[in-house]
Amino acid sequence: MFQIFLDTISDLIASSGLAALQWQNVVMILISFVFMYLAIKHKFEPLLLLPIAFGMLLTNLPCTGMYHPELWVLDEAGHVDFGNVITNGGLLDYLYIGVKLQIYPALIFLGIGCMTDFAPLIANPKSFLLGAAAQAGIFLTFIGAAALGFSAVEAGSIAIIGGADGPTAIYVSSQLLNDKCNVSTGTIALAAYTYMALVPLIQPPIMRLLTTEKERKIKMAQLRTVSKTEKIIFPIAVTVIIALLVPSAAPLVGMLMLGNLFKESGVVDRLCKTAQNELMNIITIFLGISVGATTVAQNVISLDFLKVIVLGVIAFSVGTASGILFGKLMCLVTGGKVNPLIGSAGVSAVPMAARQSQKVGAEADPTNFLLMHAMGPNVAGVIGSAVAAGVLLSIIPH
Amino acid sequence: MEMQMDWSYVGAVVISGLVIVFVALTLLIAAVWIMGKIFTALKSGKSGKGGKIAEAAAPAPQLKKEAAPVSQDCEDDSEIIAVIAAAVAAMSEEMGQPLRIRSIKRAGGASVGNSWARAARSENTRAF
Numbered sequence: 001m002f003q004i005f006l007d008t009i010s011d012l013i014a015s016s017g018l019a020a021l022q023w024q025n026v027v028m029i030l031i032s033f034v035f036m037y038l039a040i041k042h043k044f045e046p047l048l049l050l051p052i053a054f055g056m057l058l059t060n061l062p063c064t065g066m067y068h069p070e071l072w073v074l075d076e077a078g079h080v081d082f083g084n085v086i087t088n089g090g091l092l093d094y095l096y097i098g099v100k101l102q103i104y105p106a107l108i109f110l111g112i113g114c115m116t117d118f119a120p121l122i123a124n125p126k127s128f129l130l131g132a133a134a135q136a137g138i139f140l141t142f143i144g145a146a147a148l149g150f151s152a153v154e155a156g157s158i159a160i161i162g163g164a165d166g167p168t169a170i171y172v173s174s175q176l177l178n179d180k181c182n183v184s185t186g187t188i189a190l191a192a193y194t195y196m197a198l199v200p201l202i203q204p205p206i207m208r209l210l211t212t213e214k215e216r217k218i219k220m221a222q223l224r225t226v227s228k229t230e231k232i233i234f235p236i237a238v239t240v241i242i243a244l245l246v247p248s249a250a251p252l253v254g255m256l257m258l259g260n261l262f263k264e265s266g267v268v269d270r271l272c273k274t275a276q277n278e279l280m281n282i283i284t285i286f287l288g289i290s291v292g293a294t295t296v297a298q299n300v301i302s303l304d305f306l307k308v309i310v311l312g313v314i315a316f317s318v319g320t321a322s323g324i325l326f327g328k329l330m331c332l333v334t335g336g337k338v339n340p341l342i343g344s345a346g347v348s349a350v351p352m353a354a355r356q357s358q359k360v361g362a363e364a365d366p367t368n369f370l371l372m373h374a375m376g377p378n379v380a381g382v383i384g385s386a387v388a389a390g391v392l393l394s395i396i397p398h
Numbered sequence: 399m400e401m402q403m404d405w406s407y408v409g410a411v412v413i414s415g416l417v418i419v420f421v422a423l424t425l426l427i428a429a430v431w432i433m434g435k436i437f438t439a440l441k442s443g444k445s446g447k448g449g450k451i452a453e454a455a456a457p458a459p460q461l462k463k464e465a466a467p468v469s470q471d472c473e474d475d476s477e478i479i480a481v482i483a484a485a486v487a488a489m490s491e492e493m494g495q496p497l498r499i500r501s502i503k504r505a506g507g508a509s510v511g512n513s514w515a516r517a518a519r520s521e522n523t524r525a526f
Contacts, residue, residue: 122430122433125434128423128427129424129427131423132420132424135419142411142412142415143408143412151403152403155408224438227437229437237430237433242426245422246418380423383426384419387419387422391414391415391418392411
């Protein structure tokens with residue numbers, strides 16, 4: 001009888017997760033604990049970092065059968081066999097379908113559109129230039145990624161971190177990356193959201209370094225009042241122009257502008273509230289946990305992971321610097337009417353980047369209020385990074 | 399890992415990417431600028447007409463009629479105008495004298511000079 005008991009226990013142990021646990025899984029589980037700590041204790045983008053970290057934990061616990069990277073291997077025609085995913089997948093495979101089909105990022109943009117006020121941008125359309133300049137971080141990081149030996153699809157996915165926009169980064173990387181890549185969508189998302197949370201640490205030193213005290217003290221003229229009709233026409237006009245020029249950016253920009261039209265039209269309050277609350281919260285859970293699930297130890301623990309982390313911070317810093325330098329140029333051209341600090345808000349981390357412009361400006365002169373001026377480039381950065389995403393998707397063969 | 403890129407391809411991606419982003423956003427600047435000009439022109443046209451209407455209007459005792467031309471001038475400030483009108487109406491009742499609102503104008507240079515504006519701004523930005 002004792003022998004049967006021992007056999008049963010040994011069988012149980014052999015079939016448990018403990019027997020299949022490898023050191024890489026342990027490392028990833030510990031990393032997930034670190035991200036959970038950062039999200040809970042330091043509130044680093046907790047809405048997304050917490051589900052991503054938990055997805056990372058679930059996927060690295062062996063034998064749970066919740067996520068199967070082998071199901072996402074492309075066939076000879078370059079397509080995922082979704083029938084196979086549905087037949088043999090686990091819970092996180094099913095949720096990941098929404099990422100792979102680019103449904104979640106677009107729906108998140110719908111909610112963001114409902115919450116965004118484009119009035120500062122409409123009042124000062126020149127802000128678009130700062131939103132465009134900050135996207136230089138994306139394209140210059142592409143060079144760095146190429147120099148480090150990444151393929152085009154990997155370099156494009158890493159570079160988009162410089163857009164400082166989580167849904168956009170997930171949107172691009174989930175389309176570009178495949179099973180042959182050494183970088184996963186989860187790695188890109190983790191890097192993007194971590195750096196977005198670190199905006200208050202990354203941006204101010206660069207802003208102080210690239211501007212003079214005199215420039216930081218520049219007070220900008222009050223913005224004009226924008227009429228309701230202009231606010232309604234704006235999302236429609238942006239959708240038409242961007243969709244005609246960069247069709248691959250249409251899903252992101254279109255949904256962003258639809259959400260904004262919901263808000264500004266004032267006739268669909270119920271839809272607007274649903275898109276920015278319930279729908280966005282549900283999608284955030286699905287997106288976070290399924291993206292976290294792609295950080296399977298064997299795909300993540302490599303030198304390439306460290307390279308992504310380094311390139312991510314470079315992308316962010318270059319984006320901030322190029323926004324400020326363009327702001328300095330605008331300051332020069334306008335005879336000192338533009339405070340260069342608002343240029344750093346051109347990276348789209350809304351509203352943290354605009355808050356940094358306000359904070360650094362107020363340090364130089366407490367009566368200087370740059371927040372609303374910085375919101376223009378900040379929301380322009382959202383449109384700019386979506387356009388840059390569309391450009392990457394259309395240029396890079398995948 | 400997939401095949402590495404050659405530098406001419408990298409250069410093409412970077413240059414075309416930057417150019418397309420700038421062109422797209424410059425087109426948006428043009429569109430928004432044109433829209434702004436049209437609406438500013440329309441607004442100034444309306445306010446010109448509105449001024450004439452206000453001058454021609456008889457001094458009626460009702461406050462709402464007096465406020466109407468002003469609301470045409472500031473489309474987005476209708477709530478503020480309603481609040482001012484209500485406050486004046488309340489004062490009018492208290493004093494027992496009919497009061498008229500002739501015009502409502504936005505004070506210039508309120509961005510930093512006005513202590514109320516300053517207080518409101520610091521209240522809204524203190525957390526940053």
